[in-house]
Amino acid sequence: xxxxxxxxxxxxxxxxxxxxxxxxxxxxxxxxxxxxxxxxxxxxxxxxxxxxxxxxxxxxxxxxxxxxxxxxxxxxxxxxxxxxxxxxxxxx
Amino acid sequence: xxxxxxxxxxxxxxxxxxxxxxxxxxxxxxxxxxxxxxxxxxxxxxxxxxxxxxxxxxxxxxxxxxxxxxxxxxxxxxxxxxxxxxxxxxxxxxxxxxxxxxxxxxxxxxxxxxxxxxxxxxxxxxxxxxxxxxxxxxxxxxxxxxxxxxxxxxxxxxxxxxxxxxxxxxxxxxxxxxxxxxxxxxxxxxxxxxxxxxxxxxxxxxxxxxxxxxxxxxxxxxxxxxxxxxxxxxxxxx
Numbered sequence: 001x002x003x004x005x006x007x008x009x010x011x012x013x014x015x016x017x018x019x020x021x022x023x024x025x026x027x028x029x030x031x032x033x034x035x036x037x038x039x040x041x042x043x044x045x046x047x048x049x050x051x052x053x054x055x056x057x058x059x060x061x062x063x064x065x066x067x068x069x070x071x072x073x074x075x076x077x078x079x080x081x082x083x084x085x086x087x088x089x090x091x092x
Numbered sequence: 093x094x095x096x097x098x099x100x101x102x103x104x105x106x107x108x109x110x111x112x113x114x115x116x117x118x119x120x121x122x123x124x125x126x127x128x129x130x131x132x133x134x135x136x137x138x139x140x141x142x143x144x145x146x147x148x149x150x151x152x153x154x155x156x157x158x159x160x161x162x163x164x165x166x167x168x169x170x171x172x173x174x175x176x177x178x179x180x181x182x183x184x185x186x187x188x189x190x191x192x193x194x195x196x197x198x199x200x201x202x203x204x205x206x207x208x209x210x211x212x213x214x215x216x217x218x219x220x221x222x223x224x225x226x227x228x229x230x231x232x233x234x235x236x237x238x239x240x241x242x243x244x245x246x247x248x249x250x251x252x253x254x255x256x257x258x259x260x261x262x263x264x265x266x267x268x269x270x271x272x273x274x275x276x277x278x279x280x281x282x283x284x285x286x287x288x289x290x291x292x293x294x295x296x297x298x299x300x301x302x303x304x305x306x307x308x309x310x311x312x313x314x315x316x317x318x319x320x321x322x323x324x325x326x327x328x329x330x
Contacts, residue, residue: 011196067150073194
């Protein structure tokens, strides 16, 4: 079975995010002064063949722990959809 | 002829020849090791040079860690062999878990390329053994991701154990506790952001990096004497 996997990676809480801070400081110049807690991360999307959703989740998390994220500075969130229902990979 | 120093070349490394030249300038011998090699060969020290290994894709050093040669570098380090990562090489060492912490984007989000003042914070390492504690060295930095981070307990332990080998006199990149370089507990695996090879000749504007590379050469000689059979390190590392 094919699953579409979306991994969101961002800095761990409490770690300075200079890129997010810079963007947050720029927004008021455009009139968006109500923004706070802006963070920049990255998203990795891929298709994964697995027996079921639990297996896909497990494999994706292991991929995160071993390569996609650096646990010293990053945390990750895995979201999984069965291929046909997903729009994650559109446009990629 | 036994090469004293093996300098690993990843796709995207760009300081490997500079390091070899600086080592030769000090009377040592160096050879380049391509990253697909399964062994570091008959060397008595290993340098992971600066550059952009594997394009720095995903994170700096994240892919280089999986290059075949890295298993050999790890084994060589575990034997007590001197291993030094410079700039991108430091990033590879943290990603591979051979050194603690991580290197993030500079505070201020600027690529920094300048010669700055560093302070020798510990001489308990293969890179700083010949230096004077507290000595000020003018060394070039050339990085976007040089902002060293680790949790507070790790930072405390690094300082208490004398594992912070080099600090910035004036913090240029937001590094925790102004750390410019660290060593493992044994002192044989070292990572630094500044480039000693770029401060190894009067023509380059500074010779302050010589004492660091000379320390490494001495450590290489000491390691060779400890394991007189040159095939030992090669076999274990293969």
